[in-house]
Amino acid sequence: xxxxxxxVLVGAGTxxxxxxxGLSGCLxxxxxxxxxxxxxxxxxxxxxxxxxxxVIADHHGPAGQLFYASEDDGPAKFDxxxxxxxxxxxxxxxxxxxxxxxxxxxxxxxxxxxEREGTRYISTHAEASAFADATELSYVVDSGVEGAMGEExxxxxxxxEASAFADxxxxxxxxxxxxxxxG
Numbered sequence: 001x002x003x004x005x006x007x008v009l010v011g012a013g014t015x016x017x018x019x020x021x022g023l024s025g026c027l028x029x030x031x032x033x034x035x036x037x038x039x040x041x042x043x044x045x046x047x048x049x050x051x052x053x054x055v056i057a058d059h060h061g062p063a064g065q066l067f068y069a070s071e072d073d074g075p076a077k078f079d080x081x082x083x084x085x086x087x088x089x090x091x092x093x094x095x096x097x098x099x100x101x102x103x104x105x106x107x108x109x110x111x112x113x114x115e116r117e118g119t120r121y122i123s124t125h126a127e128a129s130a131f132a133d134a135t136e137l138s139y140v141v142d143s144g145v146e147g148a149m150g151e152e153x154x155x156x157x158x159x160x161e162a163s164a165f166a167d168x169x170x171x172x173x174x175x176x177x178x179x180x181x182x183g
Contacts (some may be wrong), residue, residue: 015099039098040131043077047126050076051083054148060114061120061147062104062155064134069097079124080149083137086181101134101176106165107158108132113145120145120169122154135176138162143171153179 043065044057056063056079063085065075068091078084081103088098109130112123122145137155140162146152154171156162162173 005116019119037172038129040065040102041075042128043126047077049079049083049148051078051080051087052149054079056148057124057126059148059153060124061149062106062122062128063124064103065100065131065132066091066101068097069099073101079151080147081155081179082147082149082151082181084134085153085179089181103134103137104130105132105155105157107109107134107135107156107161122147122152124148132157137176138173139179140169140171140177141174141179143169145171 041141043063047052047056049056056077059079060080061079064078064081066084066088067075091151104125109125111125114121134155137157138159139163143154144151145154154165156165158175166173
């Protein structure tokens with residue numbers, strides 16, 4: 001993630017400023033704080049979704065994690081990015097500060113598409129190395145490809161890969177800041 005604010009402040013040259021900057025996070029594309037010191041965790045071995053209680057690794061689709069400033073005990077975990085976005089919208093409305101958000105990066109994994117009874121599903125990837133900064137990813141929406149909770153937001157770090165996926169599966173590409181869950 002580029003953080004031009006840091007480059008300008010470090011150029012000011014004071015040790016105090018540099019120390020402060022090193023401890024603070026950057027702002028994501030939507031203006032929410034992103035703490036670069038937070039790392040994603042692996043969501044297997046029975047980890048369950050904080051929204052629905054399902055075992056994350058047992059279901060199709062992208063997984064996600066949200067770290068908030070008010071919590072020190074680890075991330076909120078999700079088996080669906082639609083659930084992650086809905087929870088984030090609720091928490092942001094309450095004034096909770098986002099430290100970091102991570103989502104499965106389909107540009108970094110060998111994903112599979114599977115069709116069952118006329119429905120297309122995408123594989124899940126719950127290992128820590130499969131996650132990337134959710135605020136920096138490009139999302140394919142309205143593709144009809146499903147995950148754990150129905151049609152999903154499908155994240156890619158490579159915008160060209162996202163566009164190619166959208167072209168092939170009738171979706172469109174949106175940034176994190178434009179993701180929204182109705183109702």
